Amino acid sequence: MAVHVVNVRRAFGLLCREMAEVIHLEEEKFSTHSFDSWRELSELQVKTKRPEDDWIRSVQFEVRVPRVIRLLKFDRLPKQKLHLSRRNVLARDDHLCQYCGRHFPTHLLSIDHVVPRSRGGATTWENVVCACLSCNTKKGGRTPHEAHMKLIQTPQRPKRNPLLLMKLDNPKYKCWRIWLDGACWEVGAKD
Numbered sequence: 056m057a058v059h060v061v062n063v064r065r066a067f068g069l070l071c072r073e074m075a076e077v078i079h080l081e082e083e084k085f086s087t088h089s090f091d092s093w094r095e096l097s098e099l100q101v102k103t104k105r106p107e108d109d110w111i112r113s114v115q116f117e118v119r120v121p122r123v124i125r126l127l128k129f130d131r132l133p134k135q136k137l138h139l140s141r142r143n144v145l146a147r148d149d150h151l152c153q154y155c156g157r158h159f160p161t162h163l164l165s166i167d168h169v170v171p172r173s174r175g176g177a178t179t180w181e182n183v184v185c186a187c188l189s190c191n192t193k194k195g196g197r198t199p200h201e202a203h204m205k206l207i208q209t210p211q212r213p214k215r216n217p218l219l220l221m222k223l224d225n226p227k228y229k230c231w232r233i234w235l236d237g238a239c240w241e242v243g244a245k246d
């Protein structure tokens with residue numbers, strides 16, 4: 056079951072401490088690797104690097120960044136927490152101003168309280184949206200109804216981590232889909 060997204064440093068930390076193993080998918084076949092066997096496999100591929108792979112270099116060797124690792128030891132599944140952060144709201148709304156429906160770069164977007172805070176509007180997934188600076192200024196401290204502005208969609212708490220969904224559009228993370236589309240998976244008959 057896909058439980059979490061970790062950065063490369065954390066992933067290698069888990070591999071080196073033998074708390075996780077690499078799950079490698081190649082030509083529709085899965086294989087599992089310890090850090091050492093992954094390093095050996097990486098050595099064989101170092102001359103035929105593909106553009107969609109990432110590599111890290113140490114003093115003595117280069118190793119390919121695995122895309123999926125499996126935890127070998129854990130007490131409980133980590134809780135899926137989704138923080139109501141600016142980054143997550145922008146990702147949920149796909150960087151589209153929820154009033155004019157246009158796409159903007161991050162720095163030209165703001166977070167708008169649909170029902171303004173001054174009117175008792177809460178900071179919740181259902182009451183914050185991404186808005187361009189001009190729509191936000193135009194709306195001011197009013198409700199959309201008062202400002203005669205219509206939301207392009209009703210804001211909701213996302214069912215999946217929106218940043219993860221954004222990453223799925225990147226070919227680098229294509230292999231994640233297998234684990235996200237189906238909830239559970241088994242790794243071969245070895246176990």
Ligand SMILES: [Zn+2]
Nearest residue numbers: 152155187190
């Ligand atoms: Zn706008």
